[in-house]
Amino acid sequence: MATLPIVQYEEKIIETIERNPVVVVIGETGSGKSTQLSQMLYRRGYADSARIVVTQPRRVAAVTVARRVAQELGVQLGEEVGYAIRFEDRTSHRTRIKYLTDGVLLRESLVNPELNEYSVVILDEAHERSLNTDILMGLMKRLAKIRTSNLKVLITSATLDGNKVSNFFRDCPVLTIPGKLYPVEILYSKERPSSYLESSLKTAIDIHVREPEGDVLIFMTGQDDIEKLVSKLEDKVRSLEEGSCMDAIILPLHGSLPPELQVRVFNPPPPSCRRIIVATNIAETSLTVDGVVYVIDSGYVKQRQYNPSTGMYSLDIVQISKVQANQRAGRAGRTRPGKCYRLYPSQVYNDEFLDVTVPEIQRSSLAGSVLYLKSLDLPDIDILKFDFLDPPSSESLQDALKQLYLIDAIDENGAITSIGQKMAELPLEPSLSRTLMEANDYGCIPEALTVAAMLSAETTLLPARSKTEKKRKHPEPNLPDGFGLGDHIQLLQIFECWDQTDYDIGWCKDNGLQVRGMLFVRDVRKQLSQIMQKIAKGPLDIRSSRRRGESRQDYRNLRKALCVGYANQLAERKMHHNGYRTLGFQGQVVQVHPSSVLKADDLGKFPDYVVYHELIATPRPYMRNVCSVEMRWVVPVINKLKTLDVYKLSGGTGPVEEETERNVPDLPKKIVEVTAGVDDSESRIQAARERFLARKGKK
DNA sequence: GAGCACTGC
Known part of the structure; x- marks a missing residue:
């Protein structure tokens, strides 16, 4: 095994951890942080009396990293080194190092909020800012204070927000460990292309014809664009003169591709044949494709976001963050020096891209998370003032409280019910x-x-x-x-x-x-x-x-x-036609999603009342997964709606307006614009979409 | 009659 950069830093790392309850570790790609930090602490006896636990945002990561560490220590997986993911617990009483998904650790906290089973908690990949990791960071800040004598917390982060995380944890030390990536040359476009599809196509063919061997990875936003680009690439490659350059295989890669087609990207190409992989964000972190030397980055990603004022989700194409752009570029330098073609000018990267991705906690409905925190019943924690690294807006928290109240999970004072x-x-x-x-x-x-x-x-x-x-x-x-x-x-x-x-x-x-x-x-x-x-x-x-x-x-x-x-997800049919209006504070006019199997009656009318699983603006507002209900079942809900008092639900500790002012997080401008669009007029989303489509050359 | 990026308990 080649020496990992982190090994040289062992003394420094251990010394810092010994002196501080919380340490932020900036470990660049290939630094070995995920496999080595736990082993270092194990060697120094940190797992003698309690276990070392390492969280991962994804199941596969928890499993593969645990497997590697077990191998390096020469032990059977599930013995000294194990993992726990949903439906699968491969640990035993002998386990000293345990890898798990962040969601599993949250479940464990529900049973034992002090996490006394563990002496060290490592939150890995915290820079990805998954909802679960963000909640864990808040909980760990509290736990580090309570268990000062016998708990160490390590947070791994990215270069761009290491200081922010350190400030959050009372200015704890930040250690930076270099990665083992090969240099990646970044090439910017002079201007934004009028069509990303055409620009990607041209760049990919240029690389194929001119550059030495090595696979190409292209980041697109969705299945549609991927399919179009794949077919254009196939045409173009076929039309190249025989023998003028090497062969090429074009491979699509996205989440809704059946698993057997997804794994094709792991098969090495035949000799002297270049692979061109056209992927969504799945190739940014979830799947690592070996052999990539050239990356083409459109600079966009499709992102799902929740608007608490309408209760509606939308799927928007937004610009990526600098962290994401660097992660994408890094995909070109895993095996040897590579190149990254950014289809946007450097000025756009510097001036327009956010440093880090908007955390999921600011893009999701928080009913589940708020219920979770309330159920922990931590005496010193007030949910509305919960110490998050990036707090969600008070509007979002109040939306969660309303939802929970309407389904009887909390009472009128905001206290959790049985x-x-x-x-x-x-x-x-x-x-x-x-x-x-x-x-x-x-x-x-x-x-x-x-x-x-x-x-x-x-x-x-x-x-x-x-x-x-x-x-x-x-x-x-x-x-x-x-x-x-x-x-x-x-x-x-x-x-x-x-x-x-x-x-x-x-x-x-x-x-x-x-x-x-x-x-x-x-x-x-x-x-x-x-x-x-x-x-x-x-x-x-x-x-x-x-x-x-x-x-x-x-x-x-x-x-x-x-x-x-679904008391908070009810809709009433409008008079004389088949449109619906959602019941609640801000009734939204919505339609049944065309994919629904809900049937109209003999007169062509849909049922008067339905519940829906989700509202999605794509960009027209639809109810996805609906089920017919009867008016008399709805009446109690409407009565409860009348008694709802957000001020009391929030604990009645102060004027709601004041809370609002105090809790407004630093929402990035892009997101504010998008959610505001969903909020007040459909035409604004339509316009945004048309702008994007125009750029892609559809119009 | 329109479309769905990616995770996770």
Whole structure:
């Protein structure tokens, strides 16, 4: 094994950690921080009385890094070195170094908030700013204060925000460890291209024709653009004169590609053949492609963001941050010196790009996180003033409180209820955990478990359709239709059909369902069942209803339970047509998503009331996954809406306005513009989109 | 009749 840069710094690192409870480690790519920090501390006896734990934002990372460390220490994985991810705990009583996902550590904190099992907590890849890691950083700041004598906290970060993280942790020391990347030459465009597609195409072909061997990695924003570019590249490469340059294989790479096609990028190319990989952000951190020497960076990424004032998500194309741009460039220098072609001028990088990516906590609905923090019941913590590295806006926190109040997870004073306490134990969005609670009373737990599990995997169930496939009218004619009652019912029926085949893999394939997604649903359902049995403190019949030989005509109980769980996600049909208005403070005019199986009645009318799983502006506002409910179930919710008092919910500690002023975070301008667009007028989003499309050369 | 970047408990 080649020497990792970090090894030379061992004395310095240990000395700093011994003197300080919290240390920020800036470890550049290839520094070896993920595998070496834990081993250094292990050698120095930090794992003698308690364990060393290392978090990762992704499951694969937790597994592969643990495997490497076990190998380096010459031990069996699962013994001295182990890992824990959802559905898989490979640790034993002998485990001294434990790798896990940040979500698993949050679950462990729920049981033991002091984390006494651990002597060292390392939050790795904190610069990615995942929602879970951000919450953990807040919790660790508190824990480091409480457990001064026997806890060490290490945060790994990126160069650009090391000082910020250090300031957050009371000016703790920052150690910088160089990486082992080869130099990457950065080449900027003179101006922004009028079409990213054409510009990427031209740059890629130039590289292919002129540059020595080495694979090309192109960062695009989505599946559509990737498919277009792949086909253009194929045409162009084919038209090149035979023998004028080496062969090329063009490979798409994005999340909705079936796994067997994704792994193609890990196969080495045939000799004297160049690979051109056209990828989404998945290649930025999640997947590392070996052999890349040239990177083409469009400078854009598709990002999902939540607008707390409308309760709506939007998927926007935004400029990447400097951290992301550098991460992308770094992908070219893993095996030898490389080149990165940035399709934007250096001035745009310097003046317009944010230093770091907007943290997920400022782009998400926070109901689940707020419920989680409330359920920890930390005496010294006030959620609205919770010490986050980048606090979410008070508007976002108040939105979360409103949601939680409407589904009975907190009372009118903002205190967690016994229902809320149980909900927090379920690894689900609050709307679904509330549905499960209610289903327990209505005797439809088996159905509710299935719906919750199916929605947890929903996007991975149906394989990506390419352009040609999309044209087929009814791709899955054999799948049930939810009796027209809605998508939740359809998802339930699909699982029940599969259940009846004894989980036959072939059945999934025949019906165009992703096998991995369905297996995941089965695992989630099992996990949820176990937690529900624990909460109910008694035996529950959790068998799928097909197994019980029962049939449901109208799924009345289930839909009633959904209506309670989705109290904050209700919509009322507008008079005389099939548009809806959401119920709540700022009613939004929305449509049923065209992919829905919800059916209109004989008069062509949709049901008067529906619940929806999610609002998404793409850019027109749609309700995705809807289910019909009845007006009399909705009435209690409307009455509760009338009693809602945000001032009291926030703890009534001061005027809400004042809080608002004090809690406004430094929202980057770009995001403010985008969310403001969703907020007040559709035309603004449309305009933004048109500008982008124009740039891409579509118009 | 329109579209969905990526994670995770």
